[in-house]
Amino acid sequence: MAIEDILMFDETLFLNINAFNPDYMPDNFNFRDSQMEGMAMCIRPAIQGGRPTNSVIMGSCATGKTTAIKKVFELVENISDKVVCCYINCQLHTTRFGIFSQIHKKLFGHQPPETGVPFSRVYEKVMKYLGEENKALVVAFDDVNYLFQSQNANKVFYDILRAYEEFEGVRTGIFAILSDLEFRYALDKNVNTVFIPQDITFQPYTYSEIFDILSDRAKAGFFPSVISDEIVEEIANHTIEVGDLRVGIDLLRVCGNIAEANASRTIELEHVEEAIAKQGSVNLMETINSLNDIERTLLKAVADSDEILTAGELSKQFKEEANVSYATFNRTLEKLEFLRLIDTKFTGKGVRGNSREIILRFAPEDIKGCNL
Numbered sequence: 001m002a003i004e005d006i007l008m009f010d011e012t013l014f015l016n017i018n019a020f021n022p023d024y025m026p027d028n029f030n031f032r033d034s035q036m037e038g039m040a041m042c043i044r045p046a047i048q049g050g051r052p053t054n055s056v057i058m059g060s061c062a063t064g065k066t067t068a069i070k071k072v073f074e075l076v077e078n079i080s081d082k083v084v085c086c087y088i089n090c091q092l093h094t095t096r097f098g099i100f101s102q103i104h105k106k107l108f109g110h111q112p113p114e115t116g117v118p119f120s121r122v123y124e125k126v127m128k129y130l131g132e133e134n135k136a137l138v139v140a141f142d143d144v145n146y147l148f149q150s151q152n153a154n155k156v157f158y159d160i161l162r163a164y165e166e167f168e169g170v171r172t173g174i175f176a177i178l179s180d181l182e183f184r185y186a187l188d189k190n191v192n193t194v195f196i197p198q199d200i201t202f203q204p205y206t207y208s209e210i211f212d213i214l215s216d217r218a219k220a221g222f223f224p225s226v227i228s229d230e231i232v233e234e235i236a237n238h239t240i241e242v243g244d245l246r247v248g249i250d251l252l253r254v255c256g257n258i259a260e261a262n263a264s265r266t267i268e269l270e271h272v273e274e275a276i277a278k279q280g281s282v283n284l285m286e287t288i289n290s291l292n293d294i295e296r297t298l299l300k301a302v303a304d305s306d307e308i309l310t311a312g313e314l315s316k317q318f319k320e321e322a323n324v325s326y327a328t329f330n331r332t333l334e335k336l337e338f339l340r341l342i343d344t345k346f347t348g349k350g351v352r353g354n355s356r357e358i359i360l361r362f363a364p365e366d367i368k369g370c371n372l
């Protein structure tokens with residue numbers, strides 16, 4: 001199809017292309033009732049004039065944590081003006097000032113000026129207001145591990161949970177959201193005993209749940225009969241394999257685009273296959289872009305080699321190129337293996353029989369095609 005035709009083609013398969021956006025709020029949000037009830041139980045004391053219960057919300061990526069909390073916050077704010085719910089994305093806000101600016105914005109509709117106002121003034125204004133208006137505050141920290149990395153978690157938690165000591169009657173609580181169980185222990189280490197939370201867990205979705213969610217999303221996003229159950233099943237299979245619902249939702253959108261570009265009125269298996277291949281190469285590009293210089297150099301050495309190298313041979317070559325210690329070489333190799341860019345295989349040869357072969361998991365040209 002000529003480019004002009006693609007651009008001018010006004011028939012579309014998409015009823016609402018925004019239904020596949022990352023920030024789309026689905027009307028149908030199933031399978032998370034018990035978790036949402038758990039959250040509601042934690043907030044209920046605050047509606048009744050008491051203190052909210054702190055909680056930790058755990059679950060692997062794309063299990064609906066963010067969506068659930070936003071839905072519950074909205075419900076709470078619709079039924080009570082005595083509880084202020086503030087959602088904070090810790091990838092974006094990691095300093096005390098940054099976080100309290102967001103809370104300030106929630107309460108007063110605008111952020112405090114970035115310069116010239118000390119943190120203590122913003123803090124005091126927020127807490128005084130809550131005390132005077134007799135409003136409770138619940139703050140949700142999404143991806144809270146970013147707060148540990150910036151070493152601010154303890155201070156910020158303390159600022160919020162100990163406010164009542166300085167500001168009489170202030171009632172506050174925290175929901176900490178984590179997507180990696182490893183961080184559950186880090187949370188205890190990083191935040192002292194002011195924070196004794198209740199755990200709420202989001203289990204991974206089953207195949208049939210994923211199928212239902214994708215079907216619902218396809219109904220919201222495509223015109224009727226654009227996509228069949230068989231095709232949704234295909235996408236659900238791939239989603240379970242990669243273990244990330246977001247990948248499945250995005251795949252629906254990419255399939256729709258490919259079908260449209262082929263002037264097809266329905267999404268066919270070949271479109272799904274093409275979409276999966278395309279998505280794979282986008283992921284590879286993102287992974288390679290996230291590497292540091294040393295990791296890149298090592299990956300390039302593996303990709304450039306005409307034959308399969310052993311770890312020993314590679315380390316020799318790499319030492320000359322990058323001038324790093326064996327420990328660094330080993331760590332870098334582990335990282336590339338962790339990112340599933342390479343595999344290492346014991347050969348049974350070598351001095352102690354522990355010589356390893358380094359095998360690239362992608363075609364060298366695919367790797368080199370990613371700005372390596």
Ligand SMILES: Nc1ncnc2c1ncn2[C@@H]1O[C@H](COP(=O)(O)OP(=O)(O)OP(=O)(O)O)[C@@H](O)[C@H]1O
Nearest residue numbers: 026029030060061062063064065066067179213245
């Ligand atoms: N039960 C569900 N019904 C419909 N859509 C869902 C459901 N659960 C998750 N989603 C969709 O999956 C995507 C990821 O959900 P969400 O951001 O809530 O997950 P998360 O657990 O917060 O993920 P992360 O830990 O990666 O931030 C969103 O597009 C959301 O709309």
